[in-house]
Amino acid sequence: MINTSIAQPKIELYKLLRALSLAMDYNRNGLMRHHQRVALICSxxxxxxxxxxxxxxxLLCSAVIHDAGTSTFHEKADLEQFEVNNPWRHCQKGYQLLSNMPVLLPLAEIILHHHDRWDGQNPSGLSGSAIPLLSRIIFLADRVDVLAGRPGNxxxxxxxxxxxINARSGTMFDPELINVFNKVADKESLWLDLTSQFIDINLDRRLHTCPVITGQSEIIGISQIFAEIIDGKSPFTHRHSRLxxxxxxxxxxxxxxxxxxxxNIYVAGLLHDLGKLSIPExxxxxxxGLSRQEFNIIKQHTYITYQILSMINGFEEINQWAAYHHEKLNGEGYPFHLTGADMPTGSRIMAVADIFSALVEDRPYRKGLPRHRVEEIMIRMAETRSIDREILxxxxxxxxxxxxxxxxLAVG
Ligand SMILES: [Fe+2]
Ligand SMILES: [Fe+2]
Ligand SMILES: [Fe+2]
Incomplete structure (x- = not known):
């Protein structure tokens, strides 16, 4: 149906993870950039x-994805306490998510230990210098950021x-790292960088060489990880992105x-709801039914998907296929109000795939619908030019x- 040739993307692992992890940086207060800030302190x-x-x-790749084991605002709120109750669960979850991919395995091991205390009694069984150094650095940076996120200049x-931080030297934190931290803490630039609008630019400047991902299979693997994080927002969307x-x-x-x-459309499907990480569960x-105010909040999710995917070189087409899934041929979709002329075939396919999936999946208020109901609803949508008739x-x-x-998928 379409015949565009797609060059194999050449993507830096760090930039890909950093862009995607922005979606994980939303909490109830909006975009907090926790992962970027931790990466900056680490650097x-x-x-x-x-x-x-x-x-x-x-270090920086692990830092920008270290809380991959959390999806909900509820889980994030727990980690915003300085002394976290049972952080091991999200460390293990992050490890499980990342350890299946050879390119991410070294990061998985760092993430597993990113809440290990220096004085031991950790579920991992490690203490002191047996804890990987990069995990120790991330732990310190992570806790500094939690304190730095509080109100005030x-x-x-x-x-x-x-x-x-110094009060926990030798208990929570590696004393040698505390000495290093005290030196960098003297620099106003650290604190100003952390809170500035220019954190992206600063982070780019701080890493000159980074592994490049060339294979589509690696991009798929990373997108699958994010699909799990997205779908972890709610038991009702469990496997929605995969489907x-x-x-x-x-x-x-x-x-x-x-x-x-x-x-590529598989990748777009895995990431189409990336922006849902910004929506309260x-x-x-x-x-x-949703109130008008709640629906207005829902509407931001495809906008955020679009903005985040637009940061990734080589994802231009994937972005259109992913982020336009609530657009309609008749111009009544959101957020761009595109019309048929602006909607590539891939985006039309995504819209049909998304609606089909939502209808056949169970929802909090109903069971998945049988074929005749799905047909009835989708044929009506094609008649009003909400979706593409040929794709349907x-x-x-x-x-x-x-x-x-x-x-x-339900069995697997
Ligand atoms: Fe954490
Ligand atoms: Fe964290
Ligand atoms: Fe959506």
């Missing part, structure tokens, strides 16, 4: 202690932050997309296969 410490330059990419807050991705790739194959394009899980026809012609995809 100051690394420079001061003259950390081997080969270790810097590993950051330079006014600095003495109290330094006091609290949309698989149905979209299947429909794209039927529509004549090349193999590479099918893999009680709105996502609301048992009845492909789905209807292959309904059994689409249903099988859902069944296979």
């Amino acid at each position: 100051y410490i690394a420079k001061e202690m003259q950390l081997e330059s080969a270790k810097l990419p590993q 950051i330079l006014d807050c600095r003495p109290e932050i330094v006091r609290q 949309v991705a698989e149905v979209a790739a299947f429909l794209a194959g039927q529509a004549g997309f090349t193999n590479t394009q099918q893999k 009680e709105i996502l899980e609301k048992p009845a 026809q492909i789905l209807m012609d292959n309904y059994k296969e689409a249903e099988n995809i859902k069944e296979a």
